[in-house]
Amino acid sequence: MSPGRGRWRHRVLLALIAMYSVFPIYFITVQSLKTPEEDVFGNPLWIADPTFENYTELFESGEARVRGFAILPRVPFVLWLANSAVVLAASVALTLACAVLAAYALGRLQPPGWRWWRRGLFATYAIPHTILFIPIYQVLLSLGLDDSPGALVLVYSTMALPFCLWLLSAYYHHLPREIEESALVEGASRLTAFVRIMLPMSRNVLVAAGLFTLGTVGQDFMLASIFLLDRNKQTVAAGLGVMDVSLEELVAVAGVNLAAIPVVILCALFARDYVRGLTAAMVEGA
Amino acid sequence: MVVAYTLMAPALLLVLGVLAYPIGWEVWVSFTGLSSHGGTRGFVGLANYRGMLAEAFFWKAMGTTVMYFAVTTVAKLLLGLGMALLLVRPSRLRPLVFLAVFLPWAYPGGVTVIAWYWMLNPPLITSYSLAAGTLKYAVDGILGAGAYAFVSVALFNVWRGGSFTAVFLLAGLNAIPVELFEYAALDTRNSWQRLRHVTLPLLRPFLALAVFLSFTTAFGDLANVWMLTGGRIIFPVVGTYAYWLGIRDGELAQAAAWSLSLVPLLALALVVLFRWFDAPEERTS
Helix, strand or coil, rough: CCHHHHHHHHHHHHHHHHHHHHHHHHHHHHCCCCCCCHHHHCCCCCCCCCCCHHHHCCCCCCCEEEEEEEEEECCCHHHHHHHHHHHHHHHHHHHHHHHHHHHHHHHHHHHCCCCHHHHHHHHHHHCCCHHHHHHHHHHHHHHHCCCCCCHHHHHHHHHHHHHHHHHHHHHHHHHHHHHHHHHHHHCCHHHHHHHHHHHCHHHHHHHHHHHHHHHHCCCCCHHHHHHCCCCCCCHHHHHCCCHHHHHHHHHHHHHHHHHHHHHHHHHHHHHHHHHHHHHHHCCCCC | CCHHHHHHHHHHHHHHHHHHHHHHHHHHCCHHHHHCCCCCCCCCCCCHHHHHHCHHHHHHHHHHHHHHHHHHHHHHHHHHHHHHHHCCCCCHHHHHHHHHHHHHHCCCCHHHHHHHHHCCCEEEEEECHHHHHHHHHHHHHHHHCCCHHHHHHHHHHHHHCCCCCHHHHHHHHCCCCCHHHHHHHHCCCCCHHHHHHHHHHHHHHHHHHHHHHHHHHHHHHHHHHHHHCCCCCCCCCCHHHHHHHHHHCCCCHHHHHHHHHHHHHHHHHHHHHHHHHHHHHHCCC
């Protein structure tokens, strides 16, 4: 086989996996840009006459609008976006803060039995939170967090924490001890050495842990719709999920795309660091 | 050592604070007769478990659950490995394709699942409703009523999870020194042998972790769609049937027993993971 043919085969396969990955997003984007007429009579894979009305509709104020013979309720989409942003940002921050501290302790200070501490904490990753929602709701009630975004932040933070902790502690464990010790010899305290040297060095691993957290907690739809009942306090996932989709499926799908845009941009910016961080955490001395 | 425990405190507090009581509650309730139609609140021993194990339906649901986990995990692993192996080879297209492969995972799953569900189960009025309907009846005809909704969850899980696995394994492949591949090229006859004897063994910790992570998301997706459709997934799966018992029928104790029936599987997965991933040579350092 000539090298040229191999390269072409590689390119074709790359193009195929790109198409496979993007197709569902292409499909929902095509639908979301359609007018109601074209939704019924058009081609499912193509748009003749694209319109942004499904997107702008999400930002209209007022309780409802009239379309033909149907009265369609409007949704507080901007509020949902803001709520999602707050909940996701707070969850990622809380997860990373707890994970970094514990990971340093387990990976570097290594108290007796640290391997079992780490394994035990990691094992909590296997707990399906969604199945425990009744007793979790009891805990949230007793904390006074009923119908509050704080409830989601607290629960979400336990979802990705085990994996982030594992990743970061593996990284601190693999990092050569001399790096930190040379700083200590020069008279820096453990805290300064950590903040000035260890933390910047683990930047990519932190990015990896952060994006992983975002992906994990962004997956949830169920807990958000159980714990947040007030329409104005809901996140995008919970809100769109309970929309009257049978009449409004195009608007809901447009909402999905809109909510995804900021997350996708964030992921695209950090995609390379994410991969580097994962590699660095898992490999000795990287 | 005091410092170490202090640093661990926030993480422990968070995890124990949120999860210790719910797990304890679930376990305790599974030994009682708690039910919203005034069952005995007292201790009933293993009665719920005995009842569950005696039901033929339980074993059917367990079979479906194991199948679901196995099929989606194998699919994600094969797809992910294939995509990672393609992406690790240099090419001009690589940066763009890498972003495309990253996209399914970057799209927030909690909202994507909503779009995905309505795409595969469109309302009556769209241009592709007929095609989707035909597909639905074909799938249900082969696999039984309710199978299509179930298959659509599995597809979503494979699409999103496969993307995660690909990027994760790509990170693993990047960790293998290039020299090793060069040695391997001298020692092996073809690329298939190289994959089996060099790449896969070196990727083992990444593969183990990918399988484990795939396990845990498989359940989350199922629960999401179950909620989204108001329980319209009627294919028997342990997790969703447990909700049904608890929420629709109010049989909270039986629901708890059903949920906990997954524990042996998860524990087994953890044991295998720690053996493969938390390699014993780390112990010396």
